[in-house]
Amino acid sequence: MEDKIKNLKENANRILNEITSTQELEKLRVEYLGKKGEIVELLKGLKDIDKEKRKKIGESANKLRDYINEKIEKKKIELKEKEYELKINSTKHVDLTVPININVGSLHPITIVQKELEDIFTSMGFTVEDGNEVETEYNNFEAVNVPKFHPARDMQDTFWLENGQLLKTQTSAAQNKIMRKYGAPLKAIFPGRCFRNEALDASHENTFFQMEGMMIDENVSISNLIYFMKSLLSEIFKKDVTVRLRPGFFPFVEPGFELDIKCPYCDGVGCKVCKHGGWIELCPCGMIHPNVLKMGEIDPNKYSGFAFGLGLSRLAMMKFGIDDLRLLNGGNLKVLKQMRIK
Numbered sequence: 598m599e600d601k602i603k604n605l606k607e608n609a610n611r612i613l614n615e616i617t618s619t620q621e622l623e624k625l626r627v628e629y630l631g632k633k634g635e636i637v638e639l640l641k642g643l644k645d646i647d648k649e650k651r652k653k654i655g656e657s658a659n660k661l662r663d664y665i666n667e668k669i670e671k672k673k674i675e676l677k678e679k680e681y682e683l684k685i686n687s688t689k690h691v692d693l694t695v696p697i698n699i700n701v702g703s704l705h706p707i708t709i710v711q712k713e714l715e716d717i718f719t720s721m722g723f724t725v726e727d728g729n730e731v732e733t734e735y736n737n738f739e740a741v742n743v744p745k746f747h748p749a750r751d752m753q754d755t756f757w758l759e760n761g762q763l764l765k766t767q768t769s770a771a772q773n774k775i776m777r778k779y780g781a782p783l784k785a786i787f788p789g790r791c792f793r794n795e796a797l798d799a800s801h802e803n804t805f806f807q808m809e810g811m812m813i814d815e816n817v818s819i820s821n822l823i824y825f826m827k828s829l830l831s832e833i834f835k836k837d838v839t840v841r842l843r844p845g846f847f848p849f850v851e852p853g854f855e856l857d858i859k860c861p862y863c864d865g866v867g868c869k870v871c872k873h874g875g876w877i878e879l880c881p882c883g884m885i886h887p888n889v890l891k892m893g894e895i896d897p898n899k900y901s902g903f904a905f906g907l908g909l910s911r912l913a914m915m916k917f918g919i920d921d922l923r924l925l926n927g928g929n930l931k932v933l934k935q936m937r938i939k
């Protein structure tokens with residue numbers, strides 16, 4: 598009996614060394630450890646040997662069973678690892694770094710500039726608000742101090758709807774709603790699409806984007822306005838920009854300004870972008886008129902604020918070095934692809 602145990606162990610070891618697949622291993626397991634396997638047969642034979650030897654041989658048989666079991670489990674792990682390795686080596690690898698040659702979409706240049714501005718303003722504590730494209734006459738004009746028959750309405754040739762509403766001519770149209778929604782103090786920007794019945798040229802579209810901004814608090818002054826605009830434009834053009842204010846008329850601000858920047862492309866020397874003037878007119882702005890604050894339910898004796906209306910489309914034009922605004926809305930993919938930011 599002891600010889601048989603020894604032979605079984607040697608045989609099992611030999612077969613284990615030769616096995617190369619999990620199927621062969623399973624066959625070995627059934628052969629040795631199965632219900633009708635060698636070990637069970639061995640244990641059955643114990644009843645025929647005398648009592649004294651039975652205990653010792655029984656122990657050896659159990660040890661052999663544990664030994665083979667352990668060897669099989671080890672071999673199983675080894676074979677699985679080999680099979681996995683083989684599978685990996687035979688799989689075609691995908692190189693994720695190879696540049697793809699398909700047409701992927703990208704953000705529109707105006708959206709890119711808008712998002713950049715939103716990031717800068719939110720980092721300065723401003724919230725980003727939404728405005729409507731179809732507006733009431735009140736919000737677009739009256740609430741910003743442009744009553745009926747005011748000559749300033751002529752500056753914005755308006756698309757009227759049959760129901761008396763209109764296509765927003767300026768992002769200022771959202772000022773009143775935002776003031777009434779939040780009250781003071783308040784710091785908000787509101788980008789949006791505007792519409793005017795324009796004679797089209799390289800810098801005028803009938804559909805264009807603006808980004809309006811407002812800051813209202815106690816003791817807000819023109820210095821705050823200059824500081825915010827200078828920080829913003831320096832971030833956009835990635836260099837320190839010089840700004841200047843010229844008087845400008847908008848009924849909703851008093852005083853009102855046109856903010857110009859020293860051309861960041863030629864440093865004021867004169868180039869195609871600044872039309873050789875050295876300065877670029879970028880953003881009308883001013884201190885919010887007390888009437889506008891009052892209509893927004895904000896006390897002008899306690900609070901003051903500034904507002905600005907940045908021409909987003911024109912800013913995108915400058916950032917991407919485009920000399921005709923109409924290219925941005927033209928829907929020509931060949932043009933837009935050149936302005937992708939990767």
Ligand code: FA5
Nearest residue numbers: 767769795800801802805847881882904905906908911
């Ligand atoms: C306004 O629309 C005022 N609401 C801006 C404002 C806000 C002033 C707050 C003071 C305080 P203006 O009509 O100048 O102003 O337009 C502002 C900017 O929008 C312009 O500087 C220009 O960059 C852009 N813009 C105006 N009309 C067009 C157009 N037809 N096509 C493309 N951009 C335009």
